[in-house]
Amino acid sequence: MRIKKAVFPVAGLGTRFLPATKAMPKEMLPVVDKPIIQYAVEEALAAGIEQIIFVTGSGKSALEDHFDTNLQLENTLKERGKTDLLRTVESVAPHASNFVYTRQSEPLGLGHAIWCARDIVGDEPFAVLLADDLIQSEVPVLHQMINEFDRLRASMMAIIVVEQEETSRYGIIEAEQGFNGTVQVRSMVEKPAPEEAPSNLAVIGRYILTPRIFDHLGRQDRGAGNEIQLTDAMSSLLTEQPIFGYKFKGRRFDCGDKAGFQMANIAFALERPELRKQLLPGLAKLVSSAGSAGA
Template sequence: MIRKAVIPAAGLGTRFLPATKSMPKEMLPIIDIPTIQYVVQEAVDSGIDDILIISGKGKRAIEDHFDRNFELEARLEEKEDQAWFNEMRRLSDMANVHFVRQKEANGLGDAIYYARHHVGDEPFAVLLGDTIMDSVIPVTRQLVDTYEQYGGSVIGVETVPHDKVNRYGIVGGKALSDTILQLDTLIEKPAPENAPSDLAIAGRYILSPEIFDAIENTPKGKNNEIQLTDSMLLLLKRENFFAHLIEGKRHDIGNKLDFLKTTVEFALKRKEFAAPFREFLKDILKAEG
C-alpha cells in the first residue's frame, strides 16, 4: 500500500523570470488554481494524504497556500460567502502536507533524498511539482495499481515523437501487456538512433525505499547534479522495475509556451468560461486571417 507522496518543488524557475523572482513557479496559476494544487489533488485522489513537499529558498508561498488563513476565513464568514469559506477550509484540510527544504540545487535525485527520513522504509509516490496530469483515473492511482499488481518500482511513461526522444529520459524493456513494460534500461536524453523506445518518463513514479541507497551511490551527472534517472538505473540492476504507459495527458508547466497552452485548454473545460472564451479565440484567429 502506498501511503506517502513526495513532491519536489525546489527548482528556481528561471524559465519564468521575472515572474519567479519572488514567486515559486509551482504557484503560477492555471486560471485561478496554482499548479501545485493540481498535483496535491492528484495525490489525494489517488488515496494518498501524507504528502511531503521538497521546497527551497523563496518557496514560502507554497507553505502558506496549504495552511489555514484565519483572517481570510473570518472575512468570508462575515460576508456570508459560504462557498469560498468551504473551499478555503477544504484546501487546508485536503491532506497532511509537510515541508522540508533542499539547501542547495543539486538535482532531482538530491531533492528526493531529502525525503528519506519522512518516507522511512516504505515505498512512496513521486509527483513532479511543475507537471499537471489531465486524466479520468488519476495517473498516480494508475501507477499504484501497477505497483500492487507487480510488486516493483514503477515509472509513468508516455509516447513521444521519435525525433524528440533526445529531450527526455527514455525507457526500454520487455512488454508484459499493452501498457506495462518490465524495464532493462533507462537512458537520459539519448540520440534517436540510440533510443531503446519512444517511451519517455512523464514525471510520476512509485519508488521503493532502496532508491535512497541508490542516490547515495550516484555520482553527479548532467549539470553537475545528481540525476534521478541515474539513481533509478542503479536500482534497476538490483530489483524489478516497471513502466506504465499512462492514460491521460501530461501538461509540463516548466516552460512558457506549454503554460499558455495548458491555460487555454483548461479554460475551455470550465463551464463558466468555455463558450465566451471559445468565441474570443475564434474572433482573434479570424482577425489575424
C-alpha cells in the same frame, strides 16, 4: 504495503518563467484559478495519499502559506456570507497537519531532492510527483499507477510516446513488450541525443519507488548536468529489482514550458462550462486573426 506518502520536489528556481517567478515560486503560477502545485496535490490526495512531503528551497514561503490555514481570510469570508469561496479556501488543505516540509540545501538535481526526503519517507514505498507535469484525466494518474503497483509490487514510472527529435529533453527507456499499458524496463538513459535514444518512450513526472532507491541515491553519483539524477539511480536499482513503465490514460501538459503552460490554461478552462461558453468564440477569433496575420 499501501502507498501513503508522496514527495513533491519544489526547490527549483523557475528561471524559464522570469520575471514572473522572481518573487513567486513557479509552482504557484495559476492554471485558470488554482496554482500548478495544487492540481498535483489534489491528484495525490484523490489517490489515497495521507502525507504530502514538500522538498523546498529558499523563496518558497508562498507555497507553504498556500497549504496552511488562513484564519483571518476564512473569518472574513464567513462574516461576509461568501460560503462558496469559504469552502474553496478550506478545501485547499483539508488536513493541514498532513503536509510536511524539508529543505534541499543545494541545487543538486531531482535525485538529490528525493534523497533529502529519506528520513521522512522511511522504509516504505512512496510516490513522487513533479508539478510541472500537469495531467488532465478522468481517473487521477497516481491512482491508476497505485492500482498497477498493487499488482506488480515494484518501482514504476509514468511514460509517454514522444517524437524522436524530442528525446534529448527526457529520460528515455528501453522496454520489453507490455501488458495493459505497462511495460518492463530493460534500460534507461537521461536525455539522449535522438540518434542514440533506445526508443521514444519518455519518462514524465509520476513515480512510485521502493525505499531501496535511497541506497542508490545516497551514493551521490553525478550524472547529466553534474547533478544527482533519479534516472541514474533507477538504472542502478534495475540491476536488483524490476522496474516498470506505465502508459497512463490522460493528457499531459508540460507546465515547465511556456507554450505547454498556456495550453494547460486553455484546456482546463474549457473544462469549465461557464468559461467554455465565453472562450470558444474568442479563441476562434484569435486563431482566425493569427492565421490571417501569418498569411
